[in-house]
Ligand SMILES: *[C@@H]1O[C@H](CO)[C@@H](O)[C@H](O)[C@H]1NC(C)=O
Ligand SMILES: *[C@@H]1O[C@H](CO)[C@@H](O)[C@H](O)[C@H]1NC(C)=O
Protein backbone atom coordinates (compact mmCIF):
# COMPACT_ATOMS: atom_id res chain seq x y z
CA UNK A 1 0.00 0.00 0.00
CA UNK A 2 2.72 2.43 1.07
CA UNK A 3 4.94 1.29 -1.84
CA UNK A 4 2.11 1.90 -4.27
CA UNK A 5 1.60 5.34 -2.91
CA UNK A 6 5.31 6.14 -3.27
CA UNK A 7 5.25 4.88 -6.91
CA UNK A 8 2.24 7.06 -7.62
CA UNK A 9 3.91 10.11 -6.12
CA UNK A 10 5.35 11.59 -9.31
CA UNK A 11 1.96 11.28 -11.02
CA UNK A 12 0.11 12.88 -8.20
CA UNK A 13 2.51 15.80 -7.67
CA UNK A 14 0.02 18.64 -8.38
CA UNK A 15 -2.67 17.23 -6.08
CA UNK A 16 -0.08 16.18 -3.47
CA UNK A 17 0.57 19.73 -2.28
CA UNK A 18 -3.20 20.11 -1.78
CA UNK A 19 -3.33 16.91 0.20
CA UNK A 20 -0.47 18.14 2.37
CA UNK A 21 -2.23 21.43 3.13
CA UNK A 22 -5.43 19.57 3.96
CA UNK A 23 -3.69 17.17 6.41
CA UNK A 24 -1.81 20.01 8.12
CA UNK A 25 -5.01 21.98 8.63
CA UNK A 26 -6.73 18.92 10.01
CA UNK A 27 -3.90 18.27 12.47
CA UNK A 28 -3.83 21.91 13.63
CA UNK A 29 -7.58 22.02 14.27
CA UNK A 30 -7.65 18.72 16.09
CA UNK A 31 -4.65 19.76 18.21
CA UNK A 32 -6.32 23.02 19.17
CA UNK A 33 -9.58 21.28 20.09
CA UNK A 34 -7.74 18.80 22.22
CA UNK A 35 -5.66 21.46 23.97
CA UNK A 36 -8.51 23.86 24.68
CA UNK A 37 -10.64 20.90 25.72
CA UNK A 38 -8.15 19.97 28.45
CA UNK A 39 -7.93 23.55 29.64
CA UNK A 40 -11.68 23.95 29.76
CA UNK A 41 -12.02 20.74 31.69
CA UNK A 42 -9.47 21.90 34.28
CA UNK A 43 -11.12 25.26 34.64
CA UNK A 44 -14.43 23.61 35.38
CA UNK A 45 -12.94 21.19 37.90
CA UNK A 46 -12.72 22.30 41.52
CA UNK A 47 -9.07 22.72 42.59
CA UNK A 48 -9.22 19.76 44.95
CA UNK A 49 -9.98 17.41 42.05
CA UNK A 50 -6.87 18.33 40.06
CA UNK A 51 -4.41 15.47 40.14
CA UNK A 52 -1.02 15.86 41.77
CA UNK A 53 0.64 15.90 38.34
CA UNK A 54 -1.50 18.77 37.12
CA UNK A 55 -0.74 20.86 40.22
CA UNK A 56 2.97 20.22 39.79
CA UNK A 57 2.90 21.21 36.14
CA UNK A 58 1.18 24.52 36.88
CA UNK A 59 3.47 25.26 39.86
CA UNK A 60 2.52 25.72 43.50
CA UNK A 61 -0.63 27.71 44.28
CA UNK A 62 0.09 31.25 45.57
CA UNK A 63 -0.97 30.31 49.12
CA UNK A 64 1.82 27.75 49.31
CA UNK A 65 4.36 30.57 49.36
CA UNK A 66 2.86 31.79 52.66
CA UNK A 67 5.44 31.45 55.43
CA UNK A 68 3.46 30.44 58.50
CA UNK A 69 6.39 31.03 60.85
CA UNK A 70 7.45 34.46 59.68
CA UNK A 71 3.86 35.63 59.16
CA UNK A 72 2.77 34.41 62.58
CA UNK A 73 0.48 36.80 64.46
CA UNK A 74 -0.73 35.82 67.93
CA UNK A 75 -3.48 37.87 69.52
CA UNK A 76 -3.83 37.72 73.29
CA UNK A 77 -6.96 39.62 74.29
CA UNK A 78 -6.15 39.48 77.98
CA UNK A 79 -8.84 39.71 80.63
CA UNK A 80 -7.85 42.14 83.43
CA UNK A 81 -6.50 40.50 86.61
CA UNK A 82 -5.95 37.02 85.26
CA UNK A 83 -2.17 36.98 85.61
CA UNK A 84 -1.73 38.33 82.14
CA UNK A 85 1.05 40.76 83.07
CA UNK A 86 3.28 37.92 84.22
CA UNK A 87 2.85 36.22 80.88
CA UNK A 88 3.33 39.38 78.82
CA UNK A 89 6.52 40.19 80.77
CA UNK A 90 8.10 36.97 79.52
CA UNK A 91 7.14 37.96 75.98
CA UNK A 92 8.85 41.34 76.39
CA UNK A 93 11.95 39.75 77.92
CA UNK A 94 12.42 37.35 75.02
CA UNK A 95 11.28 39.38 71.99
CA UNK A 96 14.76 40.56 71.02
CA UNK A 97 16.33 37.13 71.37
CA UNK A 98 13.58 35.34 69.45
CA UNK A 99 13.19 38.16 66.88
CA UNK A 100 9.48 38.89 67.10
CA UNK A 101 7.55 42.00 68.09
CA UNK A 102 5.25 42.57 71.07
CA UNK A 103 2.64 45.31 70.75
CA UNK A 104 0.19 46.61 73.32
CA UNK A 105 -3.22 47.61 72.00
CA UNK A 106 -4.13 50.83 73.83
CA UNK A 107 -7.80 51.70 73.37
CA UNK A 108 -9.19 55.01 74.66
CA UNK A 109 -10.10 54.77 78.36
CA UNK A 110 -9.42 51.00 78.35
CA UNK A 111 -12.62 50.34 76.40
CA UNK A 112 -13.09 46.65 75.68
CA UNK A 113 -15.23 47.10 72.58
CA UNK A 114 -13.78 48.77 69.48
CA UNK A 115 -15.78 51.27 67.44
CA UNK A 116 -16.67 50.16 63.92
CA UNK A 117 -14.01 52.34 62.19
CA UNK A 118 -11.42 51.12 64.70
CA UNK A 119 -12.41 47.51 64.07
CA UNK A 120 -11.63 47.72 60.38
CA UNK A 121 -8.41 49.70 60.78
CA UNK A 122 -7.19 47.42 63.55
CA UNK A 123 -7.92 44.27 61.56
CA UNK A 124 -6.26 45.61 58.40
CA UNK A 125 -3.32 47.03 60.32
CA UNK A 126 -2.57 43.78 62.14
CA UNK A 127 -2.81 41.87 58.88
CA UNK A 128 -0.77 44.24 56.70
CA UNK A 129 1.92 45.42 59.09
CA UNK A 130 4.61 43.07 57.83
CA UNK A 131 7.55 44.78 59.53
CA UNK A 132 6.06 43.71 62.87
CA UNK A 133 5.71 40.03 61.98
CA UNK A 134 6.04 37.65 63.69
CA UNK A 135 4.06 39.47 66.37
CA UNK A 136 2.29 39.08 69.68
CA UNK A 137 -0.46 41.67 70.15
CA UNK A 138 -1.97 42.03 73.60
CA UNK A 139 -4.67 44.24 75.02
CA UNK A 140 -7.81 44.30 77.13
CA UNK A 141 -10.26 43.97 74.26
CA UNK A 142 -13.14 41.62 73.59
CA UNK A 143 -12.77 38.88 70.98
CA UNK A 144 -12.99 40.32 67.48
CA UNK A 145 -13.90 37.99 64.63
CA UNK A 146 -11.42 38.67 61.80
CA UNK A 147 -13.45 36.64 59.31
CA UNK A 148 -15.94 39.50 58.93
CA UNK A 149 -13.33 41.76 57.34
CA UNK A 150 -12.22 40.11 54.09
CA UNK A 151 -9.05 38.85 55.75
CA UNK A 152 -7.22 35.89 54.21
CA UNK A 153 -5.13 34.93 57.24
CA UNK A 154 -6.63 35.33 60.68
CA UNK A 155 -4.38 35.73 63.72
CA UNK A 156 -4.05 32.97 66.31
CA UNK A 157 -6.04 33.81 69.41
CA UNK A 158 -4.85 32.78 72.89
CA UNK A 159 -6.12 33.68 76.35
CA UNK A 160 -6.17 32.83 80.05
CA UNK A 161 -9.14 32.52 82.40
CA UNK A 162 -9.23 32.66 86.17
CA UNK A 163 -11.68 31.59 88.87
CA UNK A 164 -14.25 34.41 88.74
CA UNK A 165 -14.33 35.22 92.46
CA UNK A 166 -10.53 35.25 92.72
CA UNK A 167 -10.43 37.60 89.77
CA UNK A 168 -13.02 39.92 91.29
CA UNK A 169 -11.28 40.02 94.69
CA UNK A 170 -7.94 40.64 93.00
CA UNK A 171 -9.42 43.47 90.97
CA UNK A 172 -11.12 44.93 94.06
CA UNK A 173 -7.86 45.21 96.03
CA UNK A 174 -5.88 46.21 92.95
CA UNK A 175 -8.06 49.31 92.59
CA UNK A 176 -7.35 50.20 96.24
CA UNK A 177 -3.76 49.23 96.81
CA UNK A 178 -2.23 48.66 93.38
CA UNK A 179 0.47 46.02 93.12
CA UNK A 180 4.19 45.65 93.46
CA UNK A 181 4.56 46.06 89.69
CA UNK A 182 3.93 49.80 89.67
CA UNK A 183 3.80 50.47 93.43
CA UNK A 184 3.84 54.26 93.18
CA UNK A 185 0.95 54.57 90.78
CA UNK A 186 -2.05 55.95 92.67
CA UNK A 187 -5.03 53.71 91.88
CA UNK A 188 -8.63 54.73 91.30
CA UNK A 189 -9.87 53.77 94.76
CA UNK A 190 -6.69 54.49 96.74
CA UNK A 191 -7.44 55.35 100.38
CA UNK A 192 -10.60 53.27 100.43
CA UNK A 193 -10.01 50.79 103.29
CA UNK A 194 -13.25 48.79 103.12
CA UNK A 195 -12.49 45.07 102.84
CA UNK A 196 -14.16 42.91 100.22
CA UNK A 197 -16.17 41.18 102.98
CA UNK A 198 -17.47 44.48 104.28
CA UNK A 199 -18.26 45.58 100.76
CA UNK A 200 -20.39 42.46 100.20
CA UNK A 201 -22.27 42.96 103.48
CA UNK A 202 -22.92 46.61 102.65
CA UNK A 203 -23.89 45.68 99.07
CA UNK A 204 -21.64 48.33 97.58
CA UNK A 205 -21.22 48.70 93.83
CA UNK A 206 -17.56 47.63 93.66
CA UNK A 207 -18.25 44.07 94.79
CA UNK A 208 -21.50 43.76 92.86
CA UNK A 209 -21.49 40.34 91.16
CA UNK A 210 -22.26 42.20 87.92
CA UNK A 211 -18.56 43.17 87.97
CA UNK A 212 -17.77 39.51 87.50
CA UNK A 213 -19.45 39.62 84.07
CA UNK A 214 -16.16 40.01 82.26
CA UNK A 215 -14.69 36.73 81.09
CA UNK A 216 -17.95 35.81 79.35
CA UNK A 217 -18.14 39.05 77.33
CA UNK A 218 -14.41 38.93 76.54
CA UNK A 219 -14.84 35.53 74.88
CA UNK A 220 -18.29 36.34 73.50
CA UNK A 221 -17.09 39.38 71.59
CA UNK A 222 -18.36 42.60 70.07
CA UNK A 223 -22.12 41.86 70.00
CA UNK A 224 -24.43 43.94 72.20
CA UNK A 225 -25.90 40.85 73.84
CA UNK A 226 -22.43 39.81 75.06
CA UNK A 227 -22.45 42.71 77.50
CA UNK A 228 -25.85 41.93 79.08
CA UNK A 229 -25.04 40.45 82.52
CA UNK A 230 -26.79 37.10 82.85
CA UNK A 231 -27.37 36.48 79.15
CA UNK A 232 -27.48 32.76 78.38
CA UNK A 233 -26.84 33.51 74.72
CA UNK A 234 -23.61 35.31 75.67
CA UNK A 235 -22.42 32.34 77.71
CA UNK A 236 -23.11 29.94 74.84
CA UNK A 237 -21.40 32.22 72.36
CA UNK A 238 -18.38 32.54 74.68
CA UNK A 239 -18.09 28.75 74.87
CA UNK A 240 -18.40 28.34 71.14
CA UNK A 241 -15.74 30.96 70.49
CA UNK A 242 -13.51 29.42 73.13
CA UNK A 243 -13.38 26.11 71.28
CA UNK A 244 -13.79 27.29 67.69
CA UNK A 245 -11.84 30.53 67.54
CA UNK A 246 -9.11 30.14 70.15
CA UNK A 247 -5.97 28.15 69.55
CA UNK A 248 -5.39 27.75 73.29
CA UNK A 249 -7.03 29.03 76.47
CA UNK A 250 -5.14 28.34 79.69
CA UNK A 251 -6.05 28.92 83.30
CA UNK A 252 -4.18 31.33 85.56
CA UNK A 253 -3.81 28.61 88.17
CA UNK A 254 -1.73 26.54 85.70
CA UNK A 255 0.38 29.14 83.96
CA UNK A 256 3.35 26.82 83.49
CA UNK A 257 1.32 24.29 81.52
CA UNK A 258 -0.09 27.09 79.38
CA UNK A 259 3.42 28.33 78.58
CA UNK A 260 4.55 24.74 77.98
CA UNK A 261 1.83 24.03 75.40
CA UNK A 262 2.52 27.30 73.61
CA UNK A 263 6.25 26.64 73.43
CA UNK A 264 5.67 23.17 72.02
CA UNK A 265 3.14 24.34 69.43
CA UNK A 266 4.40 27.76 68.34
CA UNK A 267 8.14 27.83 69.04
CA UNK A 268 8.74 30.64 66.53
CA UNK A 269 7.52 33.06 69.22
CA UNK A 270 7.37 31.05 72.43
CA UNK A 271 10.76 29.35 72.36
CA UNK A 272 12.43 29.58 75.79
CA UNK A 273 9.28 30.74 77.61
CA UNK A 274 9.18 27.67 79.88
CA UNK A 275 12.68 28.12 81.17
CA UNK A 276 12.24 31.86 81.56
CA UNK A 277 9.00 31.37 83.46
CA UNK A 278 10.65 28.97 85.88
CA UNK A 279 13.89 30.84 86.43
CA UNK A 280 13.00 34.48 86.33
CA UNK A 281 11.50 36.12 89.38
CA UNK A 282 10.01 38.85 87.25
CA UNK A 283 7.37 36.55 85.84
CA UNK A 284 5.90 36.00 89.28
CA UNK A 285 6.34 39.58 90.24
CA UNK A 286 2.94 41.14 89.88
CA UNK A 287 1.11 40.50 93.15
CA UNK A 288 -1.79 42.67 94.23
CA UNK A 289 -0.86 44.28 97.53
CA UNK A 290 -2.85 43.86 100.77
CA UNK A 291 -5.16 41.20 99.38
CA UNK A 292 -7.39 39.65 102.07
CA UNK A 293 -9.00 36.32 101.20
CA UNK A 294 -12.80 36.56 101.37
CA UNK A 295 -14.61 34.92 104.32
CA UNK A 296 -16.70 31.75 104.06
CA UNK A 297 -19.86 33.84 104.34
CA UNK A 298 -18.76 36.07 101.48
CA UNK A 299 -17.92 33.10 99.29
CA UNK A 300 -21.33 31.54 100.00
CA UNK A 301 -23.15 34.80 99.24
CA UNK A 302 -21.31 35.30 95.95
CA UNK A 303 -21.78 31.69 94.87
CA UNK A 304 -25.53 32.09 95.19
CA UNK A 305 -25.60 34.74 92.49
CA UNK A 306 -26.54 33.93 88.91
CA UNK A 307 -23.59 35.91 87.50
CA UNK A 308 -21.06 33.95 89.53
CA UNK A 309 -22.67 30.68 88.49
CA UNK A 310 -22.53 31.57 84.80
CA UNK A 311 -18.99 32.92 84.94
CA UNK A 312 -17.96 29.83 86.87
CA UNK A 313 -19.65 27.70 84.20
CA UNK A 314 -17.38 29.29 81.57
CA UNK A 315 -14.35 28.84 83.81
CA UNK A 316 -15.11 25.16 84.38
CA UNK A 317 -15.72 24.71 80.65
CA UNK A 318 -12.36 26.31 79.84
CA UNK A 319 -10.62 24.24 82.53
CA UNK A 320 -12.06 20.98 81.21
CA UNK A 321 -10.95 21.88 77.69
CA UNK A 322 -7.47 22.82 78.92
CA UNK A 323 -7.09 19.60 80.94
CA UNK A 324 -8.23 17.60 77.91
CA UNK A 325 -5.69 19.36 75.67
CA UNK A 326 -2.91 18.78 78.20
CA UNK A 327 -3.70 15.07 78.53
CA UNK A 328 -3.61 14.55 74.76
CA UNK A 329 0.03 15.65 74.69
CA UNK A 330 1.22 12.44 76.38
CA UNK A 331 -1.56 9.92 75.89
CA UNK A 332 -1.85 6.94 75.96
CA UNK A 333 1.08 6.16 78.31
CA UNK A 334 1.73 9.54 79.98
CA UNK A 335 5.46 9.04 79.37
CA UNK A 336 6.00 9.85 75.72
CA UNK A 337 4.84 12.68 73.55
CA UNK A 338 2.21 11.74 71.03
CA UNK A 339 3.67 11.28 67.54
CA UNK A 340 2.13 11.36 64.12
CA UNK A 341 3.45 10.55 60.67
CA UNK A 342 2.38 9.80 57.12
CA UNK A 343 2.54 6.38 55.57
CA UNK A 344 1.06 4.27 52.76
CA UNK A 345 1.77 7.12 50.41
CA UNK A 346 0.65 6.21 46.87
CA UNK A 347 1.42 6.28 44.03
CA UNK A 348 5.13 5.82 44.68
C1 LIG B 1 -2.74 54.62 76.62
O1 LIG B 1 -2.58 55.87 75.97
C2 LIG B 1 -2.92 56.97 76.78
C3 LIG B 1 -2.89 58.21 75.91
O2 LIG B 1 -1.70 58.29 75.17
C4 LIG B 1 -1.96 57.04 77.96
O3 LIG B 1 -2.26 58.13 78.78
C5 LIG B 1 -2.07 55.74 78.76
O4 LIG B 1 -1.13 55.73 79.81
C6 LIG B 1 -1.86 54.54 77.87
N1 LIG B 1 -2.19 53.33 78.62
C7 LIG B 1 -1.28 52.42 78.93
C8 LIG B 1 -1.78 51.26 79.71
O5 LIG B 1 -0.11 52.52 78.61
C1 LIG C 1 -0.36 50.27 61.38
O1 LIG C 1 -0.52 51.30 62.33
C2 LIG C 1 0.69 51.92 62.72
C3 LIG C 1 0.37 52.90 63.83
O2 LIG C 1 -0.74 53.66 63.52
C4 LIG C 1 1.35 52.58 61.51
O3 LIG C 1 2.56 53.18 61.89
C5 LIG C 1 1.58 51.54 60.45
O4 LIG C 1 2.10 52.12 59.30
C6 LIG C 1 0.29 50.81 60.12
N1 LIG C 1 0.61 49.76 59.20
C7 LIG C 1 -0.15 49.44 58.17
C8 LIG C 1 0.37 48.39 57.27
O5 LIG C 1 -1.25 49.94 57.99
Ligand SMILES: *[C@@H]1O[C@H](CO)[C@@H](O)[C@H](O)[C@H]1NC(C)=O
Nearest residue numbers: 276278279280281282283284
Ligand atom coordinates in the same frame (compact mmCIF):
# COMPACT_ATOMS: atom_id res chain seq x y z
C1 LIG D 1 15.06 34.68 92.22
O1 LIG D 1 14.92 34.90 93.60
C2 LIG D 1 15.70 34.04 94.40
C3 LIG D 1 15.42 34.33 95.88
O2 LIG D 1 14.30 35.12 96.04
C4 LIG D 1 17.18 34.22 94.07
O3 LIG D 1 17.97 33.34 94.86
C5 LIG D 1 17.41 33.96 92.59
O4 LIG D 1 18.74 34.23 92.25
C6 LIG D 1 16.48 34.81 91.74
N1 LIG D 1 16.62 34.44 90.33
C7 LIG D 1 16.74 35.32 89.34
C8 LIG D 1 16.87 34.75 87.97
O5 LIG D 1 16.74 36.52 89.52
